[in-house]
Amino acid sequence: MSLPPGFLDELRNRTSLAQVVGRKVVWDNRKSNQAKGDMWAPCPFHQEKTASFHVEDRKGFYYCFGCHAKGDMISFVRETENVGFMEAVEILAREAGMTMPERDPKAQEKADRNAELAKVTEAAVSHFRLQLKTQAAAEARAYLERRGMDEATLDRFEIGFAPNARDATFQALTGKGLNPEHLVEANIAAQPDDGGAPYDAFRDRIIFPIRDPRGRCIGFGGRAMDPNARAKYLNSRETPLFDKGRALYNHGPAREAAGKGQPLIVAEGYMDVIALVKAGFEAAVAPLGTAITEDQLRLLWRISDEPIVALDGDKAGLRAAMRLVDLALPLLEGGKSLRFVILPEGQDPDDLIRARGAGAMQALLDKAMPMVHLLWQRETEGQVFDSPERRSALDARLREALKRIGDPGLRRHYADAIAEMRRALFRPQWNGPQRRGGRPGQWKGRGFAEAQAPLAATRAKAGALNGEVLRTGLIIATLIRFPDLIDAYEAELDRLSPRNPDHRALARHLLGTTTRDPGTLFDEISASPLRAALESLMGLSHLAITPFLLGEGDPDRAATCLAEEFVKIDAARAIEEEMVEAAQDLGDVTDDEDHTLAFRLTEAVRGKHAALHPKGEENAEQFGETAEARSAFHQLLSSAGQGKKTRN
Template identity: 60%
Template sequence: MSLPPGFLDELRTRTSLSQVVGRKVMWDPRKSNQGKGDMWAPCPFHQEKSASFHVDDRKGYYYCFGCHAKGDAISFVRETENVDFMEAVEILAREAGLPMPARDPQAQQKSDRRTQLAEVMDLAVQFFRLQLRTGAAQAARSYLDRRGLAPATLERFEIGFAPDAWQGLWDHLTAKGVPEDLILGAGLAKASTKGKRPYDTFRNRIIYPIRDPRGRCIAFGGRAMDPNDNAKYLNSPETELFDKGRSLYNHGPAREAAGKGQPLIVAEGYMDVIALSEAGFGATVAPLGTAVTETQLQLLWRIAPEPIIALDGDTAGLRAAMRVIDTALPLLEAGQSLRFAILPEGKDPDDLIRAGGAGAMQTLLDQAIPMVSLLWQRETEGRVFDSPERKAALDKALREKIKLIKDPSIRGHYGEAIKEMRWDLFGQSRKRAAFNPGFAPGGKGKWQRPGTPAPAQASTKSSMLVASGDGVQNHLRESVILATLVLTPSLIAEFESQLERMVCHAPDLAHLRDILLRYAGPGANADGNLAHKISDAMGPDGVESLLALPHVAIAPSIRRPGDAEIARMTVAEELAKLQAARGWIEEVDEAAEEMFSDVLDESLTWRVAHAAEVHNKAIRSQQEDKAEYDVAPNGVRIKRDERSVLDALTSKINFAKRTR
């Protein structure tokens, strides 16, 4: 329907936004100025305690500084009452005493028909409720008694019974003069394909009325009393009133309860909703026999920013939870997500409440896990990641899921959370040194200076290079690498694999490396809190002490923080030197082991000399004195201190040959 020019302006002029909003909120008298139309209150669209929802009555607009909801009186009524645009206009016009313009005949006819269908549905509610009191409903009443439903509960949820007759409801409604096309249009009966009279949709079933947020009955759900029935639960067919993908059972009462601070719970079925509501969890809804749709998620988020999906712990329940995740990922927004409370296998909410009371259910809700944790569980549970290919497959699957998130900030935080869980899974095989706050004379949070002897470890290899000073040099390089990445966190992802392989023997450096790996990723430090996270983990003076070390402070990447190119070159160069040094140490250690083995030849000397040359090339700089080098018999340049190691090794080889 099109409205005449000026009608909406006149409606907004006659409407006081503060009065419309005031029906849903409690104004904060300390911040509000009613004389100026400047009003503040806790936001009705998300749960909060502070008054961040602002209404400018003169301009006719509202804005929430928390969830960023904004609009005018029409949009406020649409969001809070869950109605469409024209229904919101009608509500405000009626309150303002402004006559609605005449509709075109087709629109008026459609509105009248919907009203008539709703009236027919109310007649059906009355019929079903009366039938529950008859002798034919004895088995249904016994079932409801076994489920613990008191008479007040039956009354509250308007539970009824459809008799086991082909035209019981049909005959009742036609006797009251209801046109046949309305009975069929409401989904209460189905036309026969054999030329006979239409027959009732619901027969021999317990009936649960389904109402929209405005309280109109739009459909029914029926539970079969015959265990051999093809469908245990049956919903009304879709009609002009009912779209099951856009409706929720117990929507209106749940929205009201959630507005009073109760957590919004999404259960599986009618009886789950009733059991939870009777136990004090009034803000409970259920989808109507289908997987949760995008529209239903949007309806849930209008009620509460973080609904809790409470599903059975069996295979079907877990599959349903996983489908919800796939549907929700593209729709996530800041402050708008889901949590999951998985019930014990074989139990529904009614079973849990009967066994442990409402407290047991509350404990389960308190332990509800965020969506990212269930996503990780789905991709990892029951699988073994004992090869690079399997790990890569996991990374690919998770990346594909995270890509579905449209909000870049949430996508970055999901990446961080996945990185943390990945570290916990794969990092267990890597021996992590615990941070020792008392390792240096400087006190808590200070860094061990190069050259300070560390406590001897039983697992430490006895290397021939210990006395050569390479351990000290490696400590210096590790310090520069980590300090550079702290100041340039955007490079962490680029050097992640090398950082994982970097063996830090100093506990403080090993701990810092682990922290950086936890937050590695394209969005590292996206929230600007990386320094705070490191400080929380290592003490307030940890980073400052590292950056103040003389050999760190003079590094180009530290002197010029923020220059990504210099930082990249520094990290790459120092990592190359570390790799060469590690290779040299491993070669000498291996040579020492082979001296007394059955394999002993002159190639051992060449291998050690070659490893020394590779080492020298990596660490050689223009400032090094060429006089520090000698030439080995095979023509390879070698440092003098390494030449002494090589000579000692050669002597031992010759001695071993003579004594064999």
């Protein structure tokens, strides 16, 4: 909604910033100069004893020299009342006696109609409160007293009573001149289908007024005194004022308390909210008799980025929590989430606080679980995953849940968190990359450092540990540790075609997988026929001392290593091809061509050495890694000599 030109200027002209701020602070008369509009007070935005909050009333701005909060009257109302811009303007306009501009020609008519209905609901609030003091409400008062309601609490929440009579409330309010049609429209009374005389909508019930964020009474909730009543709690039906799916009990006071730093707590009912507020948890709200709706969830996120949902510890409470998880998943975004407190079975916040005090409630709030934990609990609790099929079914359910998260970044973080919990469930010995001694870095359990099979057994499984087997093993292990690098080295991996059958099978799996979480990929391979190949790979002792596989978590360093290893394998294979060609030429070489053959082999060895030693050491005789190439070189020369003797 846009405001007409000059509206805000007129609002500022009619309103004094000092008056607006003065409702929230106590001025320091020693520092303030009221005549000049130069006012000082302790800051309402942070705890302090000295007056560092400065208001320049004539300029219309404030500034705190302690926390550096600054702004005008609109921003002050927004911060202290925890409301949006238009709501802050509306609050100030109402106080200044200004009418907010309407959106369309019919809006004024609707606003006038709602104003009339609000007068009716306010009159009903007063009537119900008076009825609570009558003899007819003796049982209701006794019940409230047993629930710990003192007079101050009854007054604060304006709790009342609807007498057990067909039309007592209707007659009392019409007797005061209120329009009968408005009483029916506001659902204080109901009209029979046969057109008979209206009757009271609430009878023999304790009444809880429901107010919107602006403080208007928009409806009522009633608790039946008769244990045989068809509905223990009854809310107003939908009216022009009241939409129970878009309202929250105690909305306005909770919003203000949350704006001052209190955690927003979502309870199930009126009594829970009242008990929480009495115990000092003033930012408490409740939906109105139904499961939380999407509109209510958005209202909660306007009050707080991370509301805490406190649910009864029974099956109904858990079902409500799970429904809320499903509702919230598509709406999640960075910085907007939920945390959950599941109370002890058979207790609600009111029961817990009355039995064990506010400290017990605070202890639970301090341990509130993130929503991802509740999602995991729903999919795993009470189940056994002792077969690949059951694990696969779990994975499928989790994937479907994660797909519902619209924010890609948040979806990735959820996937990471679930992967961690999955590892803890399926492979408790798998602690992720950890260094020796418990420091981050070493792969524990069935990991590299322990080397499940001795080196001799590993040789028996994987074949001779020649240089290429070691290098392909390092490449495969690196890609399992950093699967995000698979896409960058897909062509090289496809061309690699390891000679070791286990490595070749693992490479094919990496080329076909879409998993990019290392723990999930590890578990995926472990649950497949490639488990033995993976264990053989992890048993290679040289991997246990590779720094970035030990958990340093440096993908750039891992990428550099991969690039070097692929080059080294290419170089090694190149010299093999050169030697094969040279061997084929041995039978036809002449004495004059000896030096040419020697030069070719020497250059091949030197090329391999240059690839294996990027720093460029020139003397190949100093390095053990060239022993294989030198041996092949000398064998070829020896064969060449034998060939020439034979020909001679």
